[in-house]
Amino acid sequence: MTMTRRLDGDSKTLMASVYDRLRSDIVDGELRPGARLRFDELKDSYGVGLSPLREALTRLAAEKLVVLEEHKGFRVAPISRSDLTDLLFMRQEIESLAIRRSIERGDDQWESGVVAAIHALGKRSSLTPDGHIDPEWENRHRAFHDSLVAACDSPRLMLYRCQLTDHADRYRKLSHHYSSSGRDHLAEHCALSDAVVARDAETANQLIRNHLARTVEIIMTDEDLRDSGFDD
Amino acid sequence: MTMTRRLDGDSKTLMASVYDRLRSDIVDGELRPGARLRFDELKDSYGVGLSPLREALTRLAAEKLVVLEEHKGFRVAPISRSDLTDLLFMRQEIESLAIRRSIERGDDQWESGVVAAIHALGKRSSLTPDGHIDPEWENRHRAFHDSLVAACDSPRLMLYRCQLTDHADRYRKLSHHYSSSGRDHLAEHCALSDAVVARDAETANQLIRNHLARTVEIIMTDEDLRDSGFDD
DNA sequence: AGATGATGTATTTTCGAAAATCAATGATAA
DNA sequence: TTATCATTGATTTTCGAAAATACATCATCT
Known part of the structure; x- marks a missing residue:
């Protein structure tokens, strides 16, 4: 057959x-x-x-x-500074909530997942020799952030987080400025991983908020985005 | 023409x-x-x-x-206890976030809207003489809760809140137990209104969480919902 | 000239029929 | 008997054409 x-x-x-x-x-x-x-x-x-x-x-x-x-x-969907601001706000709330909940509910296996993901991420640098973003790094980067919230155990929280991530990824990829900044921020990711494994929700909360905010800051200063109606 | x-x-x-x-x-x-x-x-x-x-x-x-x-x-979409639990969790987070943000950003006009809405709500009791829910009370009830978050000024937060409210309304209306409980909770609503107008975010946070939780408690004890696959 | 209305074109929205898939039944063989 | 396979019927999924709407162009009237 x-x-x-x-x-x-x-x-x-x-x-x-x-x-x-x-x-x-x-x-x-x-x-x-x-x-x-x-x-x-x-x-x-x-x-x-x-x-x-x-x-x-x-x-x-x-x-x-x-x-x-x-x-x-x-x-x-058009892009705009006000939309990106709203997106950042919502992402800070949803991501930090998801991480806090994972810290509360995650077991040893979840911790292991985080450790494995940060390890894999550290093995790879974000830019290829010719200055583009390495797709495999992108995969591991997303896998790392997913691992942080993998234990949050709320379908709705996961759904909203996923939708917000799609929007954020679009802004990030539209911003050539961001891509070329080569912002690897392995230090930030390690700090995040450490705080999460130490079950320190408050530190993790601060770190993820700053992490997301810094990315948006870079995108906000990107002149290339004006072409796409960023300021209308 | x-x-x-x-x-x-x-x-x-x-x-x-x-x-x-x-x-x-x-x-x-x-x-x-x-x-x-x-x-x-x-x-x-x-x-x-x-x-x-x-x-x-x-x-x-x-x-x-x-x-x-x-x-x-x-x-x-089927209903279930686990889904209702998830819905409650998410609603507590989203509603309390929206109220907190409205308290931060709301102006006098927003305050007036809250006061007007609680006043209108108090003029009407939830049950009609024959024991059904008064549709006009439903309108004012929704209008009151909307007024609390009207100043939160985040399209995404509003969207998610609206979707969650739809789901919650469905459970509520499916629960004949709830409808007949005649739970007017004007006292709860007044306390909420007072806290919000006093810009007391922490109290408002506690009140809204309890308010939402109490509604779910009533629904959870409803035997009629078993017919709809509540326990599968 | 400026506003109003008519005409034609581009595009979306909607319908009904055709193709594809699933579920149930029955037939055949081990 | 039990399992496997074909056949039928019910339902979803998809296509292409028809209807409805918006947009641009042009003519007409004040």
């Missing part, structure tokens, strides 16, 4: 597949902030019909990665 | 309209937790085609009011 397995990143339905691809393209910045998303173009680019496209965009609109104006169509 | 205005609650597109109606029916409990949502039936009930229905359900799925199993269809 021949089972046509999809070896690429496709999910089962076309809608789920095109949702994943659209989300990646938005978060990676290939679809620019504010860009119109016409169905004729999308149909060609992604090779699917209207129905899965509309559904995927509706789902992305619910997550605020795209916006819908009725009878005028979908656009990639 | 004859302008066919929709006088009912319809929004502009069919998808937005059927989204509103589906959401109401789920939150009000008319569509029972776990119930299958077949397109043939929905097409008849709501009088629209497949496209707007699928989009509306996709949007509701993103908010976790319905769940989608690929190739198996949509269902109303």
